[in-house]
Amino acid sequence: MDQPSRSAGTVRPGGRTARVRAAVMEATQDELVEHGFHGLTMDQVAARAGVGKTTVYRRWGSRAGLVTDLMTELANQSTPHADTGGVEADLRANALSVLGAINDGRLGATFQAVIAAATSDEQAAGALRAFYLRRIAEWANVVDLAVKRGELPAGTDGAEVIRAISAPLYYRLVVTREPVTEKDAERSVARTLAAARAGAFVVEEL
Amino acid sequence: MDQPSRSAGTVRPGGRTARVRAAVMEATQDELVEHGFHGLTMDQVAARAGVGKTTVYRRWGSRAGLVTDLMTELANQSTPHADTGGVEADLRANALSVLGAINDGRLGATFQAVIAAATSDEQAAGALRAFYLRRIAEWANVVDLAVKRGELPAGTDGAEVIRAISAPLYYRLVVTREPVTEKDAERSVARTLAAARAGAFVVEEL
Numbered sequence: 001m002d003q004p005s006r007s008a009g010t011v012r013p014g015g016r017t018a019r020v021r022a023a024v025m026e027a028t029q030d031e032l033v034e035h036g037f038h039g040l041t042m043d044q045v046a047a048r049a050g051v052g053k054t055t056v057y058r059r060w061g062s063r064a065g066l067v068t069d070l071m072t073e074l075a076n077q078s079t080p081h082a083d084t085g086g087v088e089a090d091l092r093a094n095a096l097s098v099l100g101a102i103n104d105g106r107l108g109a110t111f112q113a114v115i116a117a118a119t120s121d122e123q124a125a126g127a128l129r130a131f132y133l134r135r136i137a138e139w140a141n142v143v144d145l146a147v148k149r150g151e152l153p154a155g156t157d158g159a160e161v162i163r164a165i166s167a168p169l170y171y172r173l174v175v176t177r178e179p180v181t182e183k184d185a186e187r188s189v190a191r192t193l194a195a196a197r198a199g200a201f202v203v204e205e206l
Numbered sequence: 207m208d209q210p211s212r213s214a215g216t217v218r219p220g221g222r223t224a225r226v227r228a229a230v231m232e233a234t235q236d237e238l239v240e241h242g243f244h245g246l247t248m249d250q251v252a253a254r255a256g257v258g259k260t261t262v263y264r265r266w267g268s269r270a271g272l273v274t275d276l277m278t279e280l281a282n283q284s285t286p287h288a289d290t291g292g293v294e295a296d297l298r299a300n301a302l303s304v305l306g307a308i309n310d311g312r313l314g315a316t317f318q319a320v321i322a323a324a325t326s327d328e329q330a331a332g333a334l335r336a337f338y339l340r341r342i343a344e345w346a347n348v349v350d351l352a353v354k355r356g357e358l359p360a361g362t363d364g365a366e367v368i369r370a371i372s373a374p375l376y377y378r379l380v381v382t383r384e385p386v387t388e389k390d391a392e393r394s395v396a397r398t399l400a401a402a403r404a405g406a407f408v409v410e411e412l
Contacts, residue, residue: 036326038244115380116322120242129383136382164397167377171369174321175376176342177335191370191401200393200400 023049024056025073028066033109037067037117037124064123067114071127074110081139087146088193091165094139095185098166102173102180115174136162143196155202164192164201229255230262231279234272239315243273243323243330270329273320277333280316287345293352294399300345301371301391308379308386321380342368349402361408370398370407 027048031040040063046056060066082093101107117124140158147156168188172178195201233254237246246269252262266272288299307313323330346364353362374394378384401407 112325116325118383119318119322119380125383128381132382160393163377163382164374166381167373168370170381171373171376174325174380175334175372176338176369177324177331187366187406191398191406194401194404194406195397198400198404200397 020049020051020055020059021069024051024060024066025070028070029106029110032067032070032113033106036113037063037121040066042066062123064117064121064127067117067124068127068130070110071114071131074107075131075134078135078138081141083142083145087142087149087151088189090142090146091161091189091193092186094142094162095165095169095189096182098169099180099182099185102169108173112174152196153199153202156196156199157201157203161192161196161201164195165189226255226257226261226265227275230257230266230272231276234276235312235316238273238276238319239312242319243269243327246272248272268329270323270327270333273323273330274333276316277320277337280313281337281340284341284344287347289348289351293348293355293357294395296348296352297367297371297395297399298392300348300368301375301395302388304372304375305386305388305391308375314379318380358402359405359408362402362405363407363409367398367402367407370401371395 024045027045028040030048031045042056042060042063043053045063045066046053049056056066060069079097082090084090084093101111114124114128118128119125136159139162143152143156143158143161146152147154147158165188168191169180169184172180172184230251233251234246236254237251241250248262248266248269249259251269251272252259255262262272266275285303288296290296290299307317320330320334324334325331342365345368349358349362349364349367352358353360353364371394374397375386375390378386378390
């Protein structure tokens, strides 16, 4: 079952290495959703994926290594930013995308498990940070486009606008533990846009 | 050491019952900070507090019971809302208070441990929600005072304004795992206030 003599990096993409990774990522996410980070074990992931334990230990090293690769995979699978031609519709698409992920049983539980893991594991924290900074940078483009169209003031900080859209939704999800609804997404867009139009997201002079 | 024959409720405040509670709350917070919710055990809390195990089991029932009582105690100890006579200074006081709690080694670690616990424990989630809803309701008063002074539009939703001040700070703390600085607190106040002045927090008509 295991092939320790073959170097993982030399196998062609789409071959056994890719199949093993897909199975291990799927099993990692399943285990995270069902048992959380504290209930995640390398052995259980290997068993669930139908992959030899030594392969999992050699390739991912630790459960934090599994979570890091899973977050990379989830970022790779995420949709690119909207481009509707208007900033309000673009930001609404962002808010609804975040809302959909949060309220998706599998994806939402995955994020919550990694958010919990990150409070006590530095590697998990790094994986979480990398995931969100990639998503923020991707969606910040809609603000740059809006500035070019003259919809928002020059110098508006796109990454900060995107953080501001997400923040109230995650605050309800993991801090106040309140339901996160489409109304919350709409409010977040309206409030962020009002502040952005008033210039409150323009990068400050040093 | 333990006195199972004496009913806890009949002992005078400030007496043995109050001393036991204070010692158990202190030990609960110490254990949470050092080991997180998954590392919290009733036995270790009892040992650390110098209190009999049966007392801890009888009075708090479970580690989630300990966390619930701790969050109630932390809410009781929290400062009342500012009243400087101006909404900007009041909201800045709120943001700096949140920032101080987040960046306090002991208090910040406590919140993060309970936020993590709440992702997998319903009772911990309820305790977290109750804590923040009390704090939000307390500080919402500064918005009501601002509306009365004519600083913000009539109908501005005070609880939503206070959520909006905190949200970007907690988003950086537990989601993007970025540093949370005084600059972030100032930005949160400026942006929330810009949106509030533009009427974006006025309660919508049904």
